[in-house]
Amino acid sequence: MRRPLIVGNWKMNSDKAGAAALASAIAKGFATAGRADAAVCPPFVYLPLVADAIAGSAIALGAQNMCAEPSGAFTGEVSGPMLVDLGCRYVILGHSERRQLFGESDAVVNRKLIAALKTSLTPIVCVGELLAQREANQTTDVIQSQIAGSLAGLTADEVRRIVVAYEPVWAIGTGKVATPEQAEAVHLDLRRMLATRYNDQLAAETRLLYGGSVKADNARSLLACPNVDGALVGGACLKAEEFLAIIAAAN
Ligand code: PEP
Secondary structure (H helix, E strand, O other): OOOOEEEEEOOOOOOHHHHHHHHHHHHHHHHHHOOOEEEEEOOHHHHHHHHHHHOOOOOEEEEOOOEOOOOOOOOOOOEHHHHHHOOEEEEEEOOHHHHHHOOOOHHHHHHHHHHHHOOOOEEEEEEOOOHHHHHOOOHHHHHHHHHHHHOOOOOHHHHOOOEEEEOOHHHOOOOOOOOHHHHHHHHHHHHHHHHHHOOHHHHHHOOEEEEOOOOHHHHHHHHOOOOOOEEEEOHHHHOHHHHHHHHHHOO
8 A cells, every 4th residue: 555665865966967867877777676756866966967967867856954944035945946946855854863853843844844835855764862861761742743843834745745754863873773662662652642643544655765884784674664664875876786675675
């Protein structure tokens, strides 16, 4: 019922030639890799050349962030309509690096989410707890509050269009991956939260991705969890063969 989705978050990596080569290699390999949906999210400046490199393949294009405003005097920002104009299908919102390093609160994520939903973009909304919060048994409360704040005021029809990524902050870029049991438990919680806030059908249909040190060699066990519908991949998506192996594991 829920198609697997594997998303590569390139973060602020690569250069022009490297971005084109990586995107081309992924697009070329994807034809034989399988049936899961897949997307690459390069830095803003490389979106056009990556769009060209993946043209004609089933790999979708995504961005790592966007402005909550559609246009105007917002120096240095990039809007949702601009991303659509460049061929983006997805936008990552509320990544923990945005929250921690750039001060994005749930309220900011909510404004961006509302703006993204006014376009054709599919937002990928990230939530996740810090290590100290997990150790203090606060994971469910933290996720619940991030969901409540990020999705505030949204209708079921709007939430039906989003993807949620559970990314425990302690697992991002650390090589310390959540166990399949830990990921599955939070994903089950997320489904319960969506069912309570909206309805059972929406909760059952929403794609929930896991992110945090996913690699080719741990992807299969994480993706085998009944409530893990895909992965948001950082470091491992910068090597085409590694990213393609994760996509293959999703089949
Ligand atoms: C991420 O940045 O979303 C991420 C999951 O990174 P990594 O896979 O490197 O932990």
